[in-house]
Amino acid sequence: MRSPDAGLSPREVVAAGLCIGCGGCAAGGRTAGARVGFDRFGRLRPEGPKAWLGRRSEVFARTCPSSPAARDEDALALELYPDAPFADPCIGRFRAAYVGAAAEGDFRAAGSSGGMVTWTAAELMRRGLIDGVAHVKPAPSPRGQAPFFRYGVSRSEAELRAGAKSRYYPIEMSGVLDEIRRTPGRYAVVGVPCFIKAVRLLCREDPVLRERVAFTLGLFCGHMKSARLVESFAWQLGTQVEAVEAVDFRAKDPGRPANWYTAHLRLKDGSERRQDWWHLADGDWGAGFFQYPACDFCDDVTAETADISFGDAWVEPYSSDGRGTNVVVVRSSALAAILAQGIEEGRLDLSPVDADFVHGTQAAGFRQRREGLSLRLAGRRRGLTPRKRVPARAPSLTWRRRAVYRLRQAIAAGSHRVFWAAQRLRWPGLYTRWARASLAVYQGLAWSHGRVGRIVDRLDGKRA
Structure with a gap:
């Protein structure tokens, strides 16, 4: 196969199923008409002139976060944090790690978790270290497939705080990157891992971005959802997505465990719909x-x-604390000093933890991105093959664990297609019945892999 070092095109990355829709390729105004839009499954994809979509470029190959030719996270982190005292195979290079929350004001109450993302961005503003924060904000009321959320720049603490909370919705950052290029100043960028990696790769190529992106604030991530999640929630709550004005994926209730997610839809007629995710x-x-x-x-x-x-502390006693709790991994010396001062002044309620604690808070995610990824890489048979930091091999797993990973892939692929068919047929029940049946199989399999499965495997003389 042709080496990606010789150049890649956006079309090749999309065709290989590796595009995350970050918008980095459409930023910079290098090609008229280059943009990012929704595909038929509610996923963001590059759009524009065919010549641009199909043109192989070495710059694109170096800056697309999914490109096999791009520098990986280990190489980037070594460049960025060469003096970090700790290096962990799962959480990377770091200076310190904490668990806790913002104690100052209502940062914790206003956020989905412990309020640390907004507190940190606000503190950078207060200290004059940045002029704006690029982060995801609620968008104007949608029509058709217009987004509920978008990337924007907040230049005041009030603006910043209005954009707090988790957004499980596809967004892209071409527009906000262009705004950073147009407007002098120093900026912090908030994003999920692949978006932050894209920003880092673009900064290596673009001296303007390199000068202006002063800080990056990352969000732990399980995976990206398509726009169909909101539409499905609307169907199941007895309405249509066109009637929805605003979405809160994690309505907060201090009296309930933090991991009991509640979806909250505000409709254009002023009414509201709520439902716990597990229903x-x-x-x-x-x-x-x-x-x-x-x-x-x-x-x-x-x-x-x-x-x-920043992530959620999904271990007890924190996961049962409805106020929300963050786990924080610090890599920058400047931010390490800011957090240390915040703790000393009582504005942050943080306790130091080690890498093993962080592993425990995200155990399922690490299994999916380590042993699960090895299995998926070994089974990949088509298109561009990504270069990853785990080997492409079938690890020694029980048949149940293998089946769990395979079923997740099948559910992810099937949900896009079945929902699309249900839309075309105007038959929501086609999707919801399929989803409930798939979920029952998945949960039954995942449960059988647990305590009962381990007992059976011991009896069979196999490793659980």
């Missing part, structure tokens, strides 16, 4: 409904190229 046909995150194909070939859970990264 929804596709509400089990780990099953992979509406997952982007590219996420099956990602090996970065904790945004290893970000100056600081």
Whole structure:
């Protein structure tokens, strides 16, 4: 196969199922008409002139985060944080790690988790270290397939705080990167791992971005969802997506465990619809409904190229604390000093933790991106093959564990197609019945891999 070092085209990356829709390829105004738009499955993809989509470029091959020719997270992190005292195979290079929350004001109450992402960005503003924050904000009321959220730049703390909370929705950053290029200043960029990696790769090629992107704030990530998740929630809550004005994926209730997600839709007529995720046909995150194909070939859970990264502390007693709790991984010396001062002044309620603690908070994600990824790489038979930091081999797993990984892939692929068919036929039940049946099989298999499965495997003399 032709080496990607000789150049790649956006079309090749899309065809290989490796495009995450970040928009890095459409930024910069290098090609008139280059843009990012939704495909028929509600996933963002590059669009524009055929000549651009099919043109092989060495620059694109170096800057697309999914390109086999791009530098990987280990190489980027070594460039960025050469003096970081710790290097972990799962969370990358880092200076310190913490668990806790923002104690100052209502940062914790206003966020999905412990409020640390917004607190950190606001503190950078207060100190005059940045002029703006590029992050995901609610978008104007949608019509048709217009987005509920978009990347934008906040230049005040009030603007920043209005954009707090988690957004499980596809977004792209071509517009906000162009705004950073047009407007002098220093910026912080907030994003999931592949987006932060894209920013780092673009900064290596673009001196303007390199000068202006002063900080990167990463978000731990399980996978990216398509726009169909919101449409499915609307169907299941007795409405249509065209009637929805605003979406809150994680309505917060301090009286309930943090991992009991509640979807909240505000409709244009002023009414509201709420439902706990576990009552929804596709509400089990780990099953992979509406997952982007590219996420099956990602090996970065904790945004290893970000100056600081934030996740949810999914271990007890934190996962039962409805106020929300963050796990934080710090790589930048400047941000390490800011957090240390915040702790000393009582504005942050953070306790130091080690890499093993961080592993435990994201155990399922690391299994999916390590042993699961090895299995998927070994079975890949078509198109461009990504270069990953795990070997392409079939690891020694029980048949149940292999089946869980294979079923996740099947559910992710099937959810796009079945939902599309249900839309065309105007028959929501086609999708919801399929989803409930698929979820029942998945949960039964995942459960059997647990305690009962381990007992059976011991009896069979196999490794659980």
